[in-house]
Amino acid sequence: MKPRRTVAVLFGAVLAVVAFVTPVGAQSAQTGSSTAYQINARHDGSLVDSAVGAPPLSRKWSRDLGGSVSYPIVAGGRVFVTVASPDGYGTVLHALDADTGENAWKPVGLGGTYWWSALAYGGGRLYAQNSDGVLTAFHPATGAVLWTVALPDQWSFTSAPTFSGGVVYTGGAGSGGTLYAVNAADGTVRWTRPVQNGDQSSPAVTANGVYVSYACSRTYAFEPASGGPVWDRRTDCSGGGGRTPVVADGGVWTRDGSGGAPSVLNVADGKVRGTYPADDRSPAPAFDGRQGYFVDDGVLRERHSRTLATRWTFQGDGRISTAPIVVNGYVYVGSLSGQLWALDGATGRSVWSTDVGAPINEPDEHNVSQPLTGLGAGGGLVVVPATNLLVAYGQ
Numbered sequence: 067m068k069p070r071r072t073v074a075v076l077f078g079a080v081l082a083v084v085a086f087v088t089p090v091g092a093q094s095a096q097t098g099s100s101t102a103y104q105i106n107a108r109h110d111g112s113l114v115d116s117a118v119g120a121p122p123l124s125r126k127w128s129r130d131l132g133g134s135v136s137y138p139i140v141a142g143g144r145v146f147v148t149v150a151s152p153d154g155y156g157t158v159l160h161a162l163d164a165d166t167g168e169n170a171w172k173p174v175g176l177g178g179t180y181w182w183s184a185l186a187y188g189g190g191r192l193y194a195q196n197s198d199g200v201l202t203a204f205h206p207a208t209g210a211v212l213w214t215v216a217l218p219d220q221w222s223f224t225s226a227p228t229f230s231g232g233v234v235y236t237g238g239a240g241s242g243g244t245l246y247a248v249n250a251a252d253g254t255v256r257w258t259r260p261v262q263n264g265d266q267s268s269p270a271v272t273a274n275g276v277y278v279s280y281a282c283s284r285t286y287a288f289e290p291a292s293g294g295p296v297w298d299r300r301t302d303c304s305g306g307g308g309r310t311p312v313v314a315d316g317g318v319w320t321r322d323g324s325g326g327a328p329s330v331l332n333v334a335d336g337k338v339r340g341t342y343p344a345d346d347r348s349p350a351p352a353f354d355g356r357q358g359y360f361v362d363d364g365v366l367r368e369r370h371s372r373t374l375a376t377r378w379t380f381q382g383d384g385r386i387s388t389a390p391i392v393v394n395g396y397v398y399v400g401s402l403s404g405q406l407w408a409l410d411g412a413t414g415r416s417v418w419s420t421d422v423g424a425p426i427n428e429p430d431e432h433n434v435s436q437p438l439t440g441l442g443a444g445g446g447l448v449v450v451p452a453t454n455l456l457v458a459y460g461q
Contacts, residue, residue, distance in 0.1 A: 095110075095112040095113055095114045095392075096112060096114070097113070097114050097115065098113075098114075098115050098117075098444055098445065099115075099140055099141040099142075099187070099445065100137075100138060100139055100140040100141065100187075100442040100443055100444045100449075101139060101141060101229060102139075102187070102227075102229065102268070103137050103184065103268050103438060103440060104137075104310070104312070104350055104352070104389055104440060105443070107228050107229065107230045107271040107272070108270050108271070108272060108312065108313040108314065109228075109268065109310055109350060110312050110313065110314045110352060110353045111351070111352025111353065111359075111389060111390055111391040111392055112352060112353055112391075112392045113391065113392070113394075113443050113444065114394060115393060115394065115443060115444055115446065117445065117446030117460075117461075118393050118394060118443060118444075118446055118448060118460065118461075120394070120396070120417075121417050122408075122417070122418040123408070123418065123420075123448060123459035123460055123461065124459065124461070125420070125457060125458070125459055126447065126458045126459060126460050127167030127457075127458050128167065128423070128455055128456070128458070129162065129167050129455065129456045129457075130454050130455055131147070131160060131455070131456055132152045133149040133151060133152050133157075133158070133454055134181065134427065134436035134437060134439065134454065135147050135149050135437065135439060135451035135452075135453070135454065135455070135456050136148040136157075136183065136184060136185065136437035136438055136439055136440075136451065137184075137185075137429075137437075137438060137440035137441070137442055137451065138442035138449040138451065138456065139185045139186070139187045139192065139442065140164065140442050140443060140444035140445055140447060140449055141206070141444060141445070142187075142206050142207070143163070143164050143165070144161050144163065144164055144170050144206055145161075145163075145167075145442075145456070145458065146161050146162075146185055146192055146206070147160050147162075147185070147437075147451065148160070148184070148185060148194065149454075150181035150437060151175070151181070155178065155179055155181065156177045156178045156179075156180075156181070156196070157175075157176045157181060157183040157196060157437055158173050158174065158175055158176065159174040159175075159176055159183075159204075160173050161173075161192075161209060164445045164447060167456075167458060170207075170209075171209035172209065174204075174209060176194055176196045176200070177196055177198070177200065178196030178197040178198050178200070179197050179198055180434035180435075181197075181435055181436050181437065182196070182197040182223075182434040182436070182437060182438065183195060183197065184225075184226035184227060184437065185227070186226070186227040186228055186229045186234060187206070187229060188230070188234075189250050189251070190206070191203045191204065191205065191206065191212060191250065192204045192205075192206045193227050193229060193234050193250070195223060195227050195236060196223070197222070197224065197434055198216075198221070198223065199216060199217035199220060199221070199223040199238050200214060200215070200216050200217075201215050201216075201217060201227065201234065201236065201248060201253070202214040202215075203253065213252055215248065215253040215254075215255070217236070217238055217248075218255070218258075219238070219241070219244055220239055220243070220244050220264060221238075221240035221241075222238065222239045222240040222264075222265070223236070223237075223238045223239070224239070224434060224438075225237035225238070225264065225265065225266060225267050225268050225269070225278075225308070225310075226268035226310070226438050227268070228268055228269045228271050229250060230271040230272075230290065231271075231290060232249070232250050232251065233247050233248065233249065233256065234247075234249075235247055235248075235269040235271055235276055236248070236269065237261065237264045237265070237268075237278060237308075238264050239263055239264035239265045239306075240264075242260060242261075242263075242264070243260065243261040243263040243264025243265070243280070244258050244259070244260060244261065244264055245258065245259045245260075245261050245264070245269065245276070245278060245286070245288065245293075247276075247290075247293060257292065257293035259288055259293045259295075261278060261280065261284075261286055262280050262281075262284045263280040263284070263306050263307060263308055264280075264308070265280070265306060265308045266307055266308045266310070266432070267279050267280060267308035267310055267311065268310040268438075270310070270313045270318070271290060272290075272313055274289075274290070274333070275287045275288065275289070275290065275296055276288045276289075276290050276293075277311050277318050277333075278308065278311065279308060279309055279311040279318070279320040279321075280307065280308035280309075281303075281306055281307045282300075282301050282303040282322065283299065283300075283320060283322050283326050283329060284298075284299065284301070285298075285299045285318060285320050285331060286298050287318070287336060297335055297336035298336070299331060299336040301326070303326075307431075307432065308431075309322070309350075309431055310350055310431070312350050312351055313333060314351075314353035314371060315355070315356055315371040315372070316333055316334075317330040317331060317332065317339055317371065318330065318331040318332075318333055318336075319351055321344060321348060327341040328341060328342050328343075328344045328348070329341050329342075330342070330371075340374050342360065342374050343362065344360065344362045345362060347428065348360070348361060348362045348363075349361050349387075349388060349390075349428060349429050349440075350389045350429075351389075352389065352390040352391055352392050352397070353371060353392070354392040354395060354397075354411055355371075356370055356372060357369075357371070357411060357412075358370070359392065359411070360390075361386050361387075361388070361389065361390060361399065364382075364385050364386050365379060365380070365381055365382070365384065365386060366379070366380040366382065366390060366409070366414075367379050367380075368411070368414060378413065379414065380399075380407070380409055380416070382399070382401055382405065382407060383401050383405060385401045385402040385403050386399050387400060387401055387402045387425075387426055387427060387428040388400040388426055388428065388429070388440060388441055389429055389441070391440075391441045391442070391443060392411055393448060395410075395411045395412070396408045396409065396410065396417070397409045397410075397411045398441055398448055399441075400422065400441065400450060401425075401426060402425045402427070402428070403425065404421050404422045404424050404425050404426060404452060405419055405420070405421055405422070405426075406419060406420050406421075406422050406426065406450055406459075407419045420459070422452040422457050423455055423457065424452040424453040424454065424455045425452060425453050426450060426451070426452045426453075427452075439451050446460045446461065447459065447460045448460070
């Protein structure tokens, strides 16, 4: 459990003292490793790792991998990323030693029609998916292929896989959309469900639901074991594309690429709990208990997850590009200028910054021109993809 911390909170003109603890019924932060896009299966960007000391941090290693770099999986003493192939379409899987940044095993070509690919980790295995829907399980220590499956019925895949409870969940598009649940042990498809689009929405998964969200605020909840429908929120419009949802503090946090207001929905029934301002390119928010961190128009803002009141704002250089992550109460964000910041999550005070050495690209949830990118942490490291660089910081 995270330690309790008491801070003074100013909402409007009212000063109150609030104890920030994990809310009743909420799930605790991921511990020690990054296993999916935005750290964990809920995509809430939150990690507790006692091996990551309080910033300032120092650079441990840096690698130029020759192409745009994905978000990292950090687990089992390894850092895994995929990289846009410098020789044409497709991507390459890299496994690096977390201590040194050297290759842990030889890079593996993943193929694919485009430069998109994404990773997940769980059950002692690494899972890689390319843009053609080829999903492969690797032994993370050796790189040995354990199984591979071509997901059926669709031809365009841009939704990062998520592991939870022995199942890999992912989505595909091309002819409508499909949500897949794949047995992580052998690659057999357990169930599929039709969805409106299937693009660019990495499933957010808890013990009670699998959540995906698409254009026009079309959001679905399915039962994880059977795929049975739990709820389906729809509006009067329709459109293509999606965004990865975040599950935090009893809500499903959605963003709408069609111009609608981003919303937080009740996990139990899908009813709208509130809306918050963001533009079409705003990345996924991160959460630490009831503190939410949102990047919009190059600026980072803290909002209370229930009142949605903003307590502090961090301008940085006005070019903040990444989805935030929260490690031991510190918020990390990166900029298109190549700057990385660590902020005190309670106050918004910058406690450390560094120049990574290359632009830190935003996660592109519109196209297939690069692997899905983002920050990661675990095993004592904060790991930053910056264009073609992968840079690790620690004590």
